[in-house]
Amino acid sequence: MAILKQIILSAVVIAAALFLWITFVPSSGPWLERAGLADLLGVEAAQPQGGEGGRGGWGGGGAARVVVAEVTEGAVDDRIEAIGDGQALRAVTLRTEVSGQIVELPVAGGTYVEEGALILRLDSEAERIALERARLMLDEARDDAERLEQLADAGTVSGVRQREARLALRTAELEVQQAEYDLGRRTLRAPIAGWNGVLDLEQGDRVPAQAEIGTITDRSAILIDFRVPESAVSRIDVGTPLTARPLGIPDLVLDGRIAAIDNVVDRSSRTLRVQGRVANENDRLRAGMAFKVQLRFSGQALPAIDPLAVQWSSQGSYVWVVRDGKAQRVDVTIRQRNADSVVVEAALEPGDPVVIEGVQSLRPGADVEVVEGSAATGQAALDGPARL
Incomplete structure (x- = not known):
C-alpha cells in the first residue's frame, strides 16, 4: 500500500513539473x-x-x-554531369606516300609549324631525271607540231599526220605532269598549321610507303566528347553553355559551348553523344585529356x-x-x-x-x-x- 502511494505521489509531482515546464x-x-x-x-x-x-x-x-x-x-537548377575525352580542334596524321630514304628533315618534334611547311624530303634523283626526260620529249613534240602546222598551210601535210602530231604533243604534256606528280610525292609538307608531335625519325632513315611520321594538332580549341541521357535531348542545342574541369588540373574551370550533337541515341546505354568546345588560350590543354563536364538548366520557379x-x-x-x-x-x-x-x-x-x-x-x-x-x-x- 505504501508503495502504491509513493507511485501516485511521484506521478503527480512529475505531471506538475511537466505542466510548469510547458507553461513557463x-x-x-x-x-x-x-x-x-x-x-x-x-x-x-x-x-x-x-x-x-x-x-x-x-x-x-x-x-x-x-x-x-x-x-x-528561385528556381531549381537541374544539372547534368559527365566525364568526357578531349581532342584537338583539328588533327592530321602525317604519312609518306612512297618509300625512300630521308634526305632532309628540317623540323623538330614538339614545335609549331605553319601550313605548307616542309616536314621531310625523300631521295628523288630518279624522279628528277624522269621529269627532265619528259620535258625534253615535250619540247620535241611541240617543235614537231609547230613544223607540221606550217607545212599544212602549204598543203603538203595530210590531216592524219597533223592529228598524230597533236596527239604526241598532248601525250608529252601528260608525261611531264606525271613526272612532276611523282617528284612531288617525295616531299611531305604540313597540311595544316599546328603543333608537330614527336618524330621518331632521323635524317638518313629509310621509310616504307604509308609509314606514320607523326601528328600535327591544332589545339587552339579543345573538343570534348561526352554523353548525356536521352531525357536531356530536348533541352540541349548547339550553343548551349557548359563548364568543364580537366581532371588533371582540377582548379581550372573552363567555359564553353556545345559544338555538335549526334543524331542517334545509343540503344544499349540510352545516351546521346555530344561534343563541346572550350578555348585553349594559354595552351594548357592537350588532346586526350579527361574532363568533367557540367550542363545546367533552369527549372521550375x-x-x-x-x-x-x-x-x-x-x-x-x-x-x-x-x-x-x-x-x-x-x-x-x-x-x-x-x-x-x-x-x-x-x-x-x-x-x-x-x-x-x-x-x-x-x-x-x-x-x-x-x-x-x-x-x-x-x-x-x-x-x-x-x-x-
Missing part, C-alpha cells in the same frame, strides 16, 4: 514538437499569454518579437527562403510566416539548398514574411511583433535592453 518555458514547445508529443499533450492549441521583458511565449505577456525575411522567387527560416519537427520541415500579425505554420518541402537561400515547395508567395529569429516562442495563431533590421540587429532587439 517558451522553448518547450519546439522540443515537444520535435519529439512528437505536442499533439498528444494538446500544447499546440495553447495561445501565448505574455510575460515580462516583452518576450512572447506560453507563459509570458504581449506579442512575440521576431525578425523576418521576405520570400523571393519556386519560393526561395532564408536558410534560417527552416525549422524541423517529427513531421518534417516547416517555416513560420507572419500573416495579419499572427504566426502561421507552413509545411515546406526542400528542393534545393544554395549558399544563401533554400528553394522549397510550399504555400508561399514572393514577398511573404517568414520568421528567421524568434521562432522559439511561436505557436500557431500567436500574435507577433516584427522587429525591423537584419538578423543580427534583430536578435539584439529580441533580447531587449542590456541588463547591468
Whole structure:
C-alpha cells in the first residue's frame, strides 16, 4: 500500500513539473514538437499569454518579437554531369606516300609549324631525271607540231599526220605532269598549321610507303566528347553553355559551348553523344585529356527562403510566416539548398514574411511583433535592453 502511494505521489509531482515546464518555458514547445508529443499533450492549441521583458511565449505577456525575411522567387537548377575525352580542334596524321630514304628533315618534334611547311624530303634523283626526260620529249613534240602546222598551210601535210602530231604533243604534256606528280610525292609538307608531335625519325632513315611520321594538332580549341541521357535531348542545342574541369588540373574551370550533337541515341546505354568546345588560350590543354563536364538548366520557379527560416519537427520541415500579425505554420518541402537561400515547395508567395529569429516562442495563431533590421540587429532587439 505504501508503495502504491509513493507511485501516485511521484506521478503527480512529475505531471506538475511537466505542466510548469510547458507553461513557463517558451522553448518547450519546439522540443515537444520535435519529439512528437505536442499533439498528444494538446500544447499546440495553447495561445501565448505574455510575460515580462516583452518576450512572447506560453507563459509570458504581449506579442512575440521576431525578425523576418521576405520570400523571393528561385528556381531549381537541374544539372547534368559527365566525364568526357578531349581532342584537338583539328588533327592530321602525317604519312609518306612512297618509300625512300630521308634526305632532309628540317623540323623538330614538339614545335609549331605553319601550313605548307616542309616536314621531310625523300631521295628523288630518279624522279628528277624522269621529269627532265619528259620535258625534253615535250619540247620535241611541240617543235614537231609547230613544223607540221606550217607545212599544212602549204598543203603538203595530210590531216592524219597533223592529228598524230597533236596527239604526241598532248601525250608529252601528260608525261611531264606525271613526272612532276611523282617528284612531288617525295616531299611531305604540313597540311595544316599546328603543333608537330614527336618524330621518331632521323635524317638518313629509310621509310616504307604509308609509314606514320607523326601528328600535327591544332589545339587552339579543345573538343570534348561526352554523353548525356536521352531525357536531356530536348533541352540541349548547339550553343548551349557548359563548364568543364580537366581532371588533371582540377582548379581550372573552363567555359564553353556545345559544338555538335549526334543524331542517334545509343540503344544499349540510352545516351546521346555530344561534343563541346572550350578555348585553349594559354595552351594548357592537350588532346586526350579527361574532363568533367557540367550542363545546367533552369527549372521550375519556386519560393526561395532564408536558410534560417527552416525549422524541423517529427513531421518534417516547416517555416513560420507572419500573416495579419499572427504566426502561421507552413509545411515546406526542400528542393534545393544554395549558399544563401533554400528553394522549397510550399504555400508561399514572393514577398511573404517568414520568421528567421524568434521562432522559439511561436505557436500557431500567436500574435507577433516584427522587429525591423537584419538578423543580427534583430536578435539584439529580441533580447531587449542590456541588463547591468
